[in-house]
Amino acid sequence: MEIFVLLLMAAAFGAWQLKSENQTRRMALLGSFLGRYQLEKRMDNLIEAYLGALEERDPERQTRLWHMLALSEEQLCEQLGRFAADFSAVDEAEARVSKLPGFLPEADRFFPDNTFDMRRALVVHAEGMERAAKNAQGRSPRDKAYTLSAELLLMQHSCHWYCRSRAVASARMMARHQTTYTQLLASVDPETRQAYLAVIGR
Numbered sequence: 544m545e546i547f548v549l550l551l552m553a554a555a556f557g558a559w560q561l562k563s564e565n566q567t568r569r570m571a572l573l574g575s576f577l578g579r580y581q582l583e584k585r586m587d588n589l590i591e592a593y594l595g596a597l598e599e600r601d602p603e604r605q606t607r608l609w610h611m612l613a614l615s616e617e618q619l620c621e622q623l624g625r626f627a628a629d630f631s632a633v634d635e636a637e638a639r640v641s642k643l644p645g646f647l648p649e650a651d652r653f654f655p656d657n658t659f660d661m662r663r664a665l666v667v668h669a670e671g672m673e674r675a676a677k678n679a680q681g682r683s684p685r686d687k688a689y690t691l692s693a694e695l696l697l698m699q700h701s702c703h704w705y706c707r708s709r710a711v712a713s714a715r716m717m718a719r720h721q722t723t724y725t726q727l728l729a730s731v732d733p734e735t736r737q738a739y740l741a742v743i744g745r
Contacts, residue, residue: 627665668698671735693730
């Protein structure tokens with residue numbers, strides 16, 4: 544009985560160590576690309592600026608703020624496109640993301656049918672952001688900001704999913720932005736949602 548417990552503890556520790564090493568490797572890889580553009584900081588700044596514009600009571604000042612934010616959107620779109628293009632050079636094995644509910648060592652290698660390609664997901668996010676920024680649908684500034692925020696947060700969710708798991712990504716999204724994964728999917732542009740679901744196989 545004691546040997547069984549010791550073996551179980553050793554197996555649990557080994558799995559934890561593999562999980563930690565896998566997450567560290569992925570965070571370092573993704574961070575090496577994100578760091579080139581400071582995307583997370585720019586995303587957070589833009590979302591915060593949206594909230595400021597929405598709270599502005601002076602119509603003229605609010606209109607000026609929306610015009611100023613259009614330039615920030617354009618710059619962010621350009622950087623997201625470059626980020627997605629850069630990440631496309633990552634090896635296929637390193638780009639696979641497990642869809643299993645929990646961590647399983649080498650799951651992306653041994654269960655490729657239960658993975659999706661992060662390279663393709665980032666292209667979907669970059670295209671969705673650009674489409675929402677161009678606003679061909681003629682959304683109001685408020686609705687445009689809402690859609691763009693959802694596009695950015697869904698990309699952030701994918702990044703956390705890539706580094707850890709979907710459950711962790713969803714929990715972080717709820718803790719930081721009081722937004723569920725389901726809400727994000729419902730709030731992005733319909734074309735983004737359709738392309739994203741196709742990539743992750745849903």
